[in-house]
Amino acid sequence: MNTSNNIITFDQVNKWYGDLHVLKDIDLSISKGEKWVICGPSGSGKSTLIRCINKLETYQSGQLQVNAKVPQQVGMLFQQFNLFPHLSVLENCTLAPMRVNGRNQQSAIDIAMHYLTRVNIAEKAHQYPHQLSGGQQQRVALARALAMEPEIMLFDEPTSALDPEMIKEVLDAMMELADSGITMVCVTHEMGFARQVADHVIFMDQGSIIETAQPIDFFDNPQHPRTQKFLKQILPY
Amino acid sequence: MSTAVNRAINPIKSSFHWAHRNLFRSPIDSVITLTLCAFITWFIPPLFDWFILQATFTGEGNEQCVNDGACWIFVREFLPQFIFGFYPEESRWRLVTAVIIVIAFIGIRIVFKKKVHKFFTLTLIVSYPIIAFILLYGGVFGLAVIETHQWGGLFLTLVIATVGIAGAFPLGVALALGRQSNLPVIRAFCRLFIELWRGVPLITVLFMASVMLPLFLPQGLDIDKLLRVLICIMLFASAYLAEVIRGGLQSIPSGQQEAATALGLNYWHTMRYVVLPQALQNVIPGIVNTFIGLFKDTTLVLIVGLFDFLGIVQAAATNPQWLGHAIEGYIFAAFIFWCFCFSMSRFSLRLEQRSHLKEKPMTQPS
Numbered sequence: 341m342n343t344s345n346n347i348i349t350f351d352q353v354n355k356w357y358g359d360l361h362v363l364k365d366i367d368l369s370i371s372k373g374e375k376w377v378i379c380g381p382s383g384s385g386k387s388t389l390i391r392c393i394n395k396l397e398t399y400q401s402g403q404l405q406v407n408a409k410v411p412q413q414v415g416m417l418f419q420q421f422n423l424f425p426h427l428s429v430l431e432n433c434t435l436a437p438m439r440v441n442g443r444n445q446q447s448a449i450d451i452a453m454h455y456l457t458r459v460n461i462a463e464k465a466h467q468y469p470h471q472l473s474g475g476q477q478q479r480v481a482l483a484r485a486l487a488m489e490p491e492i493m494l495f496d497e498p499t500s501a502l503d504p505e506m507i508k509e510v511l512d513a514m515m516e517l518a519d520s521g522i523t524m525v526c527v528t529h530e531m532g533f534a535r536q537v538a539d540h541v542i543f544m545d546q547g548s549i550i551e552t553a554q555p556i557d558f559f560d561n562p563q564h565p566r567t568q569k570f571l572k573q574i575l576p577y
Numbered sequence: 578m579s580t581a582v583n584r585a586i587n588p589i590k591s592s593f594h595w596a597h598r599n600l601f602r603s604p605i606d607s608v609i610t611l612t613l614c615a616f617i618t619w620f621i622p623p624l625f626d627w628f629i630l631q632a633t634f635t636g637e638g639n640e641q642c643v644n645d646g647a648c649w650i651f652v653r654e655f656l657p658q659f660i661f662g663f664y665p666e667e668s669r670w671r672l673v674t675a676v677i678i679v680i681a682f683i684g685i686r687i688v689f690k691k692k693v694h695k696f697f698t699l700t701l702i703v704s705y706p707i708i709a710f711i712l713l714y715g716g717v718f719g720l721a722v723i724e725t726h727q728w729g730g731l732f733l734t735l736v737i738a739t740v741g742i743a744g745a746f747p748l749g750v751a752l753a754l755g756r757q758s759n760l761p762v763i764r765a766f767c768r769l770f771i772e773l774w775r776g777v778p779l780i781t782v783l784f785m786a787s788v789m790l791p792l793f794l795p796q797g798l799d800i801d802k803l804l805r806v807l808i809c810i811m812l813f814a815s816a817y818l819a820e821v822i823r824g825g826l827q828s829i830p831s832g833q834q835e836a837a838t839a840l841g842l843n844y845w846h847t848m849r850y851v852v853l854p855q856a857l858q859n860v861i862p863g864i865v866n867t868f869i870g871l872f873k874d875t876t877l878v879l880i881v882g883l884f885d886f887l888g889i890v891q892a893a894a895t896n897p898q899w900l901g902h903a904i905e906g907y908i909f910a911a912f913i914f915w916c917f918c919f920s921m922s923r924f925s926l927r928l929e930q931r932s933h934l935k936e937k938p939m940t941q942p943s
Contacts, residue, residue, distance in 0.1 A: 394839055395838075396835055396838060396839060409841075411838060411839055411840070411841050412840075412841035414839070415839070415840075416836075416839040418832060418835070418836060418839075420830075420832050422830075422832040422833060422835065422836035423836075424833065424836070424837075424850075424851055424855075425855065426854050426855050426858065426932075435840070435842070435850055435851075436837075436840035436841055436842055439842055439846045439850065440840065440841040440842055440843075440846075481836075484840070485839075485840070488840060488841060
């Protein structure tokens with residue numbers, strides 16, 4: 341494997357919450373520009389894994405190397421959007437570019453509007469988060485993360501808290517982003533998205549990576565019995 | 578719609594209806610209504626009598642107050658003293674100027690709204706304490722020095738309350754943040770500080786500051802008594818405020834801080850732009866509650882020999898020429914205190930409503 345091109349490298353990473361072993365000997369190499377999808381039952385450690393990448397979580401042993409400025413160049417989308425409710429959509433998107441990247445107000449507004457336009461929500465720039473639907477909020481959250489011009493985007497079940505009819509608008513925005521060559525790591529149960537976008541799919545269970553495969557092999561020919569069982573449960577028809 | 582029409586056609590019938598519905602719905606309601614009516618008819622006329630009908634409003638001296646009612650001449654006579662204390666008459670314009678600056682500033686903000694430049698506001702807020710100190714205390718620009726023991730009355734009350742509030746607020750925020758710090762030393766210190774000040778009655782603190790502290794200070798070092806009292810009240814209020822603000826901090830979901838961290842904002846920026854604005858908005862009623870408490874607590878400075886508004890009123894009531902008018906004085910004092918506290922509470926309501934316009938609870942699918 342070409343290590344010089346790796347942007348994220350996990351080397352025997354372990355994490356415990358007290359006695360609970362939440363990440364077990366994680367080894368993972370992600371190259372620049374690759375799209376990875378992580379799936380698995382709840383409590384399997386997939387969120388914890390990606391939260392280690394932008395230092396929202398710490399780990400106790402092993403090594404994790406990220407070839408980007410952490411956390412500035414690592415964007416993240418959350419299940420609950422986590423927009424700042426006291427700031428307008430535009431202010432949500434300009435806050436970090438101004439305070440972290442030191443942009444002046446005009447340049448921050450320019451870049452925020454650029455990404456708001458890209459996720460098709462520029463017309464809501466002066467509204468407040470509570471005035472938007474869940475799907476719109478998540479797209480604003482995407483624009484907010486992109487306004488920092490990240491090298492890596494992390495997605496922590498970005499569509500799990502959405503009503504079904506809003507999932508597509510968020511996935512569309514994510515697919516459009518995938519074409520841009522950014523590195524993406526997505527925890528998601530949207531298997532259609534995984535099939536279409538992912539270069540690799542990881543299946544996790546009880547803190548371990550059970551199976552890593554290309555989407556075609558993963559869905560049509562899963563190797564591990566636990567993966568087979570999981571896929572059978574989430575893709576019953 | 579139909580009730581409005583009814584009322585227009587037959588007002589007597591509809592008001593009878595209203596009374597039946599709201600006052601005499603059940604036997605218990607009827608009893609309560611009748612008791613209250615009896616109480617009002619028994620209580621209000623004599624009060625009205627005392628306050629207005631039998632009261633004396635005009636005249637020069639105590640001798641004019643021959644009626645059974647209130648002697649408002651007393652209040653009128655001592656009003657300048659109630660307001661300015663023993664501040665020399667020829668210098669009182671300085672206090673008036675200090676107040677006018679504040680009122681003018683608020684006026685400009687109301688009239689021009691957002692056109693007022695942030696820089697102007699900031700400059701004034703930063704420089705006002707200095708301006709006010711020069712005006713009040715003097716000593717420069719040819720203004721005579723007026724020692725703090727000459728300060729008194731409503732003016733002193735306002736000085737203590739304003740300095741107390743202005744100082745307690747930032748300190749309270751710092752303590753609340755400190756109590757949640759990751760550093761055990763800071764956390765322990767803030768906790769100790771808060772528990773210490775909350776655990777002691779204000780009177781004790783004031784007494785310590787004015788009587789005990791000078792005993793410990795080295796010879797020749799003399800800190801102004803008012804300054805000592807101000808610092809004590811500030812620290813005392815900050816401890817209460819810190820707990821209120823901590824409640825606000827806890828009400829902010831952890832996702833907010835995570836999102837800010839994920840965007841690369843550091844701790845101070847996260848607090849300043851994301852967490853505190855929301856936390857403080859959530860606890861406006863509690864903060865204003867603490868401030869109202871502080872405002873009323875200023876009356877305790879009397880026991881260390883400072884004559885605040887209530888203290889001056891009390892002193893005036895013992896004036897041999899005006900004996901027997903303590904009640905009028907106390908009622909007047911109560912009224913003025915009520916006016917200030919009520920304004921604060923209205924102000925807090927406005928702040929709350931303004932913030933609710935922006936921020937309704939997030940509609941999140943669960």
